[in-house]
Amino acid sequence: MNVRATLGGAFAALAVLIIGWQAGTAASHPATATTASGSTGGSGTSGSAGSGTFAGSGSASGSGTSDSTTGSSSAGSGSGLKDGSYTGQSADTRFGAVQVAITVSGGSITDVQAVHLTDRDQRSVSISNRAAPVLRQEAIQAQSAQIQTVSGATYTSEGYITSLQSALDQAR
Template sequence: MSHSDDIRPSGSAHPDDGDATSDPALAPPQAEDRPEGLVTVVIALAVNVAVAVVKSVVAALTGSAAMVAEASTSASGTYTGAAARTPYGPVQVQVTVSDGQVASVQALTYPYSSGCARAVDSRAIPVLDQEATASQGTSVHMVSGASFTSAAYEQSLQSALDRAHL
């Protein structure tokens, strides 16, 4: 059976899927389940605060109008995109911005309930996260075999970038 032949409505059972609602091992990984993602977000936030403080101090000491303007307009923060649906479940992306630049991109939610989705997305999501971060969110290529996830990832990423005004 091809990957496209296995499309079924959300919530429908498949003999190989098991019961994702009662088995925590089948639940999709969340950001809090991945400590390295949380550490990255906390570090980026701390750096954002430190940079803003330094800019404000330098602006106050020098009286530079340009530095004051830059300190007040630097876009920093964490922005979560709208969840985008796939036949296998939603994909939702979070972008961390530091001084108007994309510091990191991380998929918070992605399909994980079926064996096929687990196999495909466990390979595709790290690639998409890395590409989105490296390109500052401007270019994400479709991952072979993960076209639904790739397209939904791109939608949620654009939503997060829009919320960050990037």
């Protein structure tokens, strides 16, 4: 019984020491501080006790890996996009054509409009109508065609991205 109490106290002391060390690390090095889940924000380090690093901008989360889709984009302010409106080429998909048009102002994408979305049947129309606002928002935020597909709308997303890239190419 006395041995268990001693071991329990030793483990508690060790836990306090580790927590105190991590808190001290966070206070003295906030850009590289490791959270309990093994991830950091910004361009710091990830992994347990600050081991391992990741490159690029964006943030790591959860497992200590960075999400490459939040990195730098190929089109943005000062990226060489010419102001104006540009309509991308129509992209044929299994469920119909997809075509988008962009508006560029101040070198940035300010609007993306779907000129045509998949229309093979009522279901594809419904899926496209659900996906289009999400894809629009992502394109404006990313300032590029490097956006994620919408779950359940893969064909629409891929056509949208293809047409968006075509419009961006015209704006360069």
